[in-house]
Amino acid sequence: MEGEGALEALGEQLYGLIHPKHADIAGKLTGMLLELPGPALSQMLQDEALLAEALEKALRALDKQLESGKTPSSADEDNVSGSSDSLGDQLFELVDIYNTGYSQKITGMLLEQHKDAVLKLFSEPTLLEEQVNLALKTLKEYNVETCISDSSDTEDTERLGEKLFLLVEGLDPVHATDITGMLLEMDPSTLPKLLTNNTTLEMAVRKAQAALETFKSSN
Structure with a gap:
């Protein structure tokens, strides 16, 4: 219960920051951001640029859902993934919200699962977070380099x-x-x-x- 109270307090603070600029969808955006790890949320409350970046990613994810005429939990989820490419794009937008630095790699790993398991990630944010953390742990254990710039x-x-x-x-x-x-x-x-x-x-x-x-x- 103590954890829920802390999360609720974070949600209220986030909502207060988000509402002035996104009044119509402030609740939806706050809910999406609240699926992120607690430390990341606390950092966003202190770093306006970080919050803006997270909001931008959340908005892109919402736009993707609206373009396909549905929300992640819609009953006709099969149409969300008319192609593996579109499914991958939508999943990438959600994974990218977590700011792991390995969004592309993690998305690819998640797409290795059965289609039904991938679709489930769109309607269960907690499950998505678990999968992202697991994939990130696997990548880090494999000494992943962030990028090759040259x-x-x-x-x-x-x-x-x-x-x-x-x-x-x-x-x-x-x-x-x-x-x-x-x-x-x-x-x-x-x-x-x-x-x-x-x-x-x-x-x-x-x-x-x-x-x-x-x-x-x-x-």
């Missing part, structure tokens, strides 16, 4: 990825794409070893398979 590094990584994919495909053709993507997020200095040492490669592939299996079995 273009030449990107080209080198792409070439390395092509070679690595061919090797991984021989070990696990079904999950070769996912596993290769995970391996490419390892420390760049270790990647050449994967191409030259079969034992190291097999160990890395098994670790990636275990991480994928753990993620999928927890859903």
Whole structure:
């Protein structure tokens, strides 16, 4: 109950900040933001720029829902995902609200689930938060780098990825794409070893398979 009281207090403060600019949908936006972790909410109350950014993402997510003529909990959810691309776009907007820094990667991991399980994330914010946190934990355990900014590094990584994919495909053709993507997020200095040492490669592939299996079995 104490946690609920703190959340209610945060909600009132957020509503007070949101209402002047978004009176018609202040309640909806406040509800969406309240699905974020408590520390993030507290930070938003002190950082106007952070709050504005979160609101912008929430508004984009609402626009996506309105464009498809429905809310996430509508009974005809099947139409939300007329294509996997549109479903992925909508899911990305919701995942991006959490400001993890890995929205694209997490969205891709969530889309690996069965379609019904993915659709469930749109109507159950708490479940979505759990899935996002789990995916984030999996990525961090795999030493994910935030980004590769240098273009030449990107080209080198792409070439390395092509070679690595061919090797991984021989070990696990079904999950070769996912596993290769995970391996490419390892420390760049270790990647050449994967191409030259079969034992190291097999160990890395098994670790990636275990991480994928753990993620999928927890859903």
